[in-house]
Amino acid sequence: MIDFWVGLFAVAGAAALLFLAIKVSSQSTLPATSTYAVTANFENIGGLKVRAPVKSAGVVVGRVTGIELDPNLYVARVTLALDARYHFSRDSSAQILTSGLLGEQYIGLEPGADDKNLEAGGRITITSSAVVLEQLISRFLFSKAETAGEQTPTEHAQ
Numbered sequence: 001m002i003d004f005w006v007g008l009f010a011v012a013g014a015a016a017l018l019f020l021a022i023k024v025s026s027q028s029t030l031p032a033t034s035t036y037a038v039t040a041n042f043e044n045i046g047g048l049k050v051r052a053p054v055k056s057a058g059v060v061v062g063r064v065t066g067i068e069l070d071p072n073l074y075v076a077r078v079t080l081a082l083d084a085r086y087h088f089s090r091d092s093s094a095q096i097l098t099s100g101l102l103g104e105q106y107i108g109l110e111p112g113a114d115d116k117n118l119e120a121g122g123r124i125t126i127t128s129s130a131v132v133l134e135q136l137i138s139r140f141l142f143s144k145a146e147t148a149g150e151q152t153p154t155e156h157a158q
Contacts, residue, residue: 023136035062035081036120040094040107045076046130048096048105054107061086062106075124082118089114095128105130 034149045067054062066079082088098105109124118124 024125025052034084036084036118037065038080038082038120038122039080040124040127041070041073041075041076042096042127043075044129045078046077046096046098046105048107048130049050052104054082055104055106056086056088056108056111061109064080068107078095080109082125087117090116090118091126092118092124093126093128094124096130098131 033084048064048067050064050067051061052064062080062082062158065081066077067075069075070077080094088109089112091114093110093112095108095110096105098109112126
């Protein structure tokens, strides 16, 4: 009989952990409102994933719904589903940002000043790719090694 209660307690604990994980997860969906799709091309998306948030002024205004390689331009074509309540001008810019130093990546939208808005099927043309930490470190180390190699040892006068 004790085995039954221990098993029941273990199942209840696992269910509680699953419930907590779902509640805490940042992968929540947008409210049940309509969306419109726009695309943006990036040279490097880093670790951006489908369902990553799209934010403007820190507010989630959409989600990444698709990522594919453009076979002609060899850039990443990212499809965004933006909430229909939010309208961005055609000259808005998009950049891939990171929450914290090593956190999740998301797309930040900066509104432009054009009178006409992006429409469904539109494209954001002003983009900034992700900053990849490994590339920054390797550039820094390479520049330090290069400057160290350029220095010539001085002769000591006796």
